[in-house]
């Protein structure tokens with residue numbers, strides 16, 4: 001049979017065709033009224049997508065650029081910060097904060113798990129200036145309790161900033177950025193907004209903007225104060241990634257259209273969609289006798305799965321690719337060979353989800369030796385979840 005290549009990876013994610021067309025047509029110069037109109041429109045739509053009244057800034061970099069910008073613009077050498085690290089992206093926060101001379105206290109959770117708020121409370125010190133965390137840790141498929149963390153910091157009445165890498169959280173998790181009091185929220189283009197890599201975006205609370213005035217770490221390309229001043233005039237400080245910005249505009253139009261013209265309503269639908277794909281996938285793999293790697297707080301961004309005992313997860317990753325051109329990801333670092341991850345971020349639907357589950361049944365039949373295996377077990381479990389009859393709590397599906 002022929003095979004269509006399909007990405008089931010937590011970034012890059014499948015591209016929205018309308019965004020690809022917009023990209024190909026984006027032959028405009030950035031210091032023109034045409035670009036300024038596009039840029040201002042996209043920045044305004046992004047506020048609705050992120051769910052904030054604050055300015056959202058776009059940077060020409062991968063997501064890590066915005067992570068670095070949040071550190072360089074909001075900390076000074078010697079600042080005490082708390083990093084909540086539960087996987088590879090948590091480790092990245094530790095590395096960046098240390099690179100900028102912060103004194104990083106690191107609270108770690110084992111791979112596949114999240115932190116309790118009591119542990120976080122105990123790790124906070126009176127002089128902790130900022131807490132760094134992921135909304136969803138893509139390397140393990142875990143979701144952290146951003147709302148609980150925000151409430152905890154509020155109840156302590158502290159000045160501590162909450163800085164959230166929501167690069168795979170945005171569009172897969174319901175986040176009330178302003179309502180909860182998240183100070184910095186970060187996203188990336190190759191995730192839920194369904195366009196290629198190369199753009200990062202972030203927004204800062206009023207409190208965080210004040211800190212940028214006194215923070216002493218060096219910054220040049222990622223000087224957020226300068227970027228904001230320019231953005232308010234429809235300009236970017238340096239040559240923007242014009243074609244990606246055009247693609248982003250088309251993607252946000254698509255998301256808004258899902259919500260009847262309202263981008264915030266569209267984002268809710270996108271999140272519910274990811275929740276449904278994830279719930280179907282969790283039920284399916286468990287019906288095959290496999291175990292969830294993050295059973296207690298699974299993210300809708302990606303489902304991390306432990307293969308049957310004695311099986312290297314790479315076998316499943318390789319077979320899905322060679323037989324079905326379905327790209328799923330192995331574990332990163334020490335989790336390589338231990339888990340595989342199926343993502344649900346952005347442009348995935350019911351059909352994609354049933355297809356990957358069907359392909360996984362084929363791999364199970366040929367290579368996994370699962371006692372009692374029969375075709376249809378995983379698909380049936382997913383169908384029941386979709387129909388609201390599953391073991392998983394049904395998630396609202398929008399037309």
Ligand SMILES: *Cc1c(COP(=O)(O)O)cnc(C)c1O
Pocket residue numbers: 010011062063064065089134136137138165167168188
């Ligand atoms: C993809 C991702 C990033 C950013 O990685 P880049 O390669 O710099 O785009 C950061 N955090 C999480 C949780 C991610 O999934």
